[in-house]
Amino acid sequence: MGFKKKETKKGLNIHVRRFICYVVLILITFFCLFWFYILFINATRSHGEMTRGFTPFPSTHLLENWHNLLTESKLPIWNGLINSLIISTFTAALCTYFSTMTAYAIHAYNFKFKNAIFTFILMIMTIPSQVTALGFVQLVDTMHLDDTFIPLIVPSIAAPVTFFYMKQYMENSLPLSLIEAARIDGSGEFHTFNSIVVPLMKPAIAVQAIFSFVNSWNNYFTPALILHEREMKTLPILIAELRSADWLKFDMGQVYVMIAFSIFPVILVYLFLSKYIVQGVALGSIKE
Amino acid sequence: MKKKVLCALLVAAMAAGTLAGCTGSGATDGGKVLNIYCWNDEFQRRITDHYPGYEEVDETTGKIGDVTVKWSITPNQNGAYQENLDSALLKQDDAKADDKVDIFLIEADYALKYVDSEYTMAIEDLGITSSDISDQYTYTQDIATDSEGKLKGLTWQGCPGVLFYNRAAAKEIFGTDDPAEVQEYVKDWDTFVKTAETVKEKGYSMVSSVNDTYRVYSNNVTSKWVVDGKINIDENIMKWVEDSKKMVDAGQTGTHALWSDDWSKGFYPEGKVFCYFGPAWLVNFSMAADQEGSIGNQGGWGATEGPQGFFWGGTWICAAKGTDNASEIKDIMLKMTADEEIMKGIVVKDDDFVNNKPAMEAMAEDSSYSSKILGGQNPLSMYCAAVETLDLSNLSAYDFGCNETFQNAMKNYFDGNATLDEALDLFYKAVKEKYPELTY
Amino acid sequence: MAKEQAKRKVVRYNKWGYIFLAPFAIVYLIFHLIPLITTIGNSFFENYRSGLKQIGPTFIGLDNFIELFSNPDIWLYTKNTLIMWILGFVPQIIVSLLLAAWFSDPSLRLKGQRFFKTVIYLPNLIMASAFAMLFFTLFSDGGPINSILIQLGILEEPFKFMSNTWSVRSLVAIMNFLMWFGNTTILLMAGMMGIDTSLFEAAEVDGATSTQVFWRITLPLLRPILVYVLITSLIGGLQMFDVPQILTNGEGEPMRTSMTLIMYLNKHLFSKNYGMAGALSVILFFITGALSLLVYKISDKKNK
DSSP states (O other), X not given: OHHHHHHHHHHHHHHHHHHHHHHHHHXXXXXXXXXXXHHHHHHTSOHHHHTTOXXXXXXXXXXXXXHHHHHTSOOOHHHHHHHHHHHHHHHHHHHHHHHHHHHHHHHHOOOTTHHXXXXXXXXXXXXOHHHHHHHHHHHHHHTTOXXXXXXXXXXXXSOHHHHHHHHHHHHHHOOHHHHHHHHHTTOOHHHHIIIIIHHHTHHHHHHHHHHHHHHHHHOOHHHHHHOOSGGGOOHHHHHHHHHTOOTTTOXXXXXXXXXXXXXXXXXXXXXXXXXXXXXXXXXXXXXX | OGGGTTTOOOOOOOSOOOOOOOOOOOOOOOOSEEEEEESSXXXXXXXXXXXXXXXXXXXXXXXXXXXXXXXXXXXOGGGHHHHHHHHHHHTGGGSOGGGSOOEEEEEGGGHHHHHTSTTBOOGGGGTOOTTTTXXXXXXXXXXXXXXXXXXXXXXXXOOEEEEEEEHHHHHHHHSOOOHHHHHHHSSSHHHHHHHHHHHXXXXXXXXXXXXXXHHHHHTTOSSOSXXXXXXXXXXXXXXXXXXXXXXXXXXXXXXXXXXXHHHHGGGSGGGOEEEEEEEHHIIIIISOTTSTTSTTTTTOEEEEOOSSOEEXXXXXXXXXXXXXXXXXXXHHHHHHHHOXXXXXXXXXXXXXXXXXXXXXXXXXXXXXXXXXXXXXXXXXXXXXHHHHTOOOTTOOTTHHHHHHHHHHHHHHHHTTSXXXXXXXXXXXXXXXXXXXXXXX | OHHHHHHHHHHHHHHHHHHHHHHHHHHIIIIIIHHHHHHHHHTTEEEEEETTEEEEEEEOTTHHHHHHHXXXXXXXHHHHHHHHHHHHXXXXXXXXXXXXXXXXXXXXXXXXXXXXXXXXXXXXXXXXXXXXXXXXXXXXXXXHHHHHHHHTTSOSSOOOGGGSHHHHHHHHHHHHHHHHHHHHHHHHHHHHHTSOHHHHHHHHHTTOOHHHHIIIIIHHHHHHHHHHHHHHHHHHHHTOOHHHHHHTTTSOSSTTTTOOHXXXXXXXXXXXXXXXXXXXXXXXXXXXXXXXXXXXXXXXXXXX
């Protein structure tokens, strides 16, 4: 009886609630996609047109801007694309793999100073990166690692924020009994980690992989100080170079096309990785 | 100049506090690699197009004889160029011969930071005499002269500025668009501010932003920003504050940043802006002359001297101390900044206003040379005249930081967010953050 | 006896804790700790550059700290930072939780979930500097927002968004919100995967309403991730930099009412003032460290 009553009450509500959901979602979608729309609009406009201010309609200069970017700017944008891809991919991979490993060390084992180490990592998470960046570049210099990708990739192995997320995620999703079971089956510790823990952590890894990929993809300042060779430069450096062109060559049309160009790959990577998250949640709910 | 567009946040800063290893040795010769530090490929294109014997190998290398030229380009954004150059210069003594900086480029805004340091070679030490460069405009040398009177950098460009007025607006307001007659309405700052009222009555802004006029006032100061370690605000700068506040309060101008959308709206007749201040490159390349419907496109700008002379922009070539390519540097400097034939070539090919009096005076006489954007006017004699009167002996290494900080602080006063005293306090505070050694 | 053996076995396993910790530790020591020690050391020195001239380093004890604390500005910047963080974070966490709840609510059966889930993260892919360029265009005095407001009769004349304390702070908050709410939602959604599906099924069978499911099941189980979101957002908030920096051209206009702590730090870095910058970072480090530990301890206790 009571069960039925509730059921009808829910049934009455559900349409209204669903309606509200859709309205809100559509609004949010608008505010999320709007920026891509004006980026696109601006990429289709010539430099001169842009001095007129904003218009909501595309113009006709997209191909021209793209052509100018390839020929006139003389920037090695394909090189830049490949460099950015290499750096970001390795950063994302190393960062997530080793953060998971570190989190696993804290989560699954008991050893001396474990809590001290955990607190320590939590503390260092709070250090503003702007400050250590200064000493970092100096260090890279003394180690003669400038103009290599190493200082841009390897430090991501020690990423306290990613570690913290992995650790928190494990609390809910990685029962220690599972590890015990693996041990009883005779699985080595390292093997257990790679074949049981990592697959279980897939959604968390996907999330953090996206974050660190995007971060590394859009990073300008550190790469600009470490990479000087033309062939080594990443896309954000090339965008900055376009923006500091002299007045004869300065062209906002090219800048916007370049920005649009450099967003594409990261969208693709995002769509690829988000599969793990989106599907995962669908599994978590009952139907669909 | 252009680098400041839109983003110009001066994040600055890297490379930890290594002590500057003291003075390097003087220059030597015979180095195999010539390293050039710059922030875009402007100079590279000039060298490629005009320097005899330069062969391009690929985008970042070239050859002069058997010397390899290596271009090291770091964009200006977030101060990365200076950051990179600073750390290279500070390491100059320990660097291998082929890695040492040989030439680096600087802009007027921060020229003295490098010129007034021991890392830059004096021109005379390269063997360049004052007679070699006597055809250059004096102001270009003032900018690159250190506090001991030594010239340390040369440029191929002159960037004298004038006032560009909207001809249609001038006709509507004054009944004439003749440069000489319009000049009467803008001949000094008091007249200029008075004219702003008339201009406003007809529905126009006098200038787009107070930041347009700032450069003109600040180029004509009679004292330096820093006197005996104390921050000093020149009378002419305070005059800018006073005049600007009046004009902003009366709605005769705005407070937006240069290069913003609000600033550039006056490039079009609907923007209703009476005038802009700038050098030739501004009107030729940056005011949407290629855009249908713009004032420049219709040849609707006129040029006149305006209240005071000023300059805007330019790139200087400096030799780094410790270079091992002194003779190549000397030759590049002479050819690129003092060779009349090459300078003329640059005018023809690149439309630069070059740093060579005979070349520019000949062009100014040339009646066949006229600017379409300026409605057929030949403005060169005006540029030449403006540049002759410019006295830049009061520049200091603090200019870049002070000018920028001052404009930013005063914006609060103009917008009514602070009193004059509060805005000045903010200015002092901000300067002290940039230059901790100063007092006020 | 058996117990003893088991214990020894556990100890043997536990040495793997050190092994798994090693990569992090080694990389941290080399690439992070050395710069960090330099920073802390610097805070006790007068050490800056004027142009290309190096001043110091001279040991001056706690003078940098005394100077920072004797200046009321640091509290203004702390206040600004917290205000802008809260302005952005409150809507961010609300919207994220709401979306996460909707997406995980079986009774709603929302269509196009994949699309919506994908779209919300997209703004984060745009570089902050490019994002700010677009904001400038939209909110300039003669920009589209102003002309719309004037056409609707809401405004008489253009509103100067960039010269008003609260409009600048709000714009910063809006940008931060847009850039980061998708991020938070994704974190929460990924966290929900760890929740056993049967719990939801059981709840529905028992006739629990969606609201009840959300408060009684989803939220408590999400706690570890929520703690993470709260702490990292707090840290990120206290380190807020790029958005207000770009939007106000590094000035924190008007009258520094939108200047954050890191923007202030950055001002000192202009002159390579490692002394002051170091001291400021040490202070920041203590503030964030204390706040984060507090949040962590509180939420951890509730958990148990």
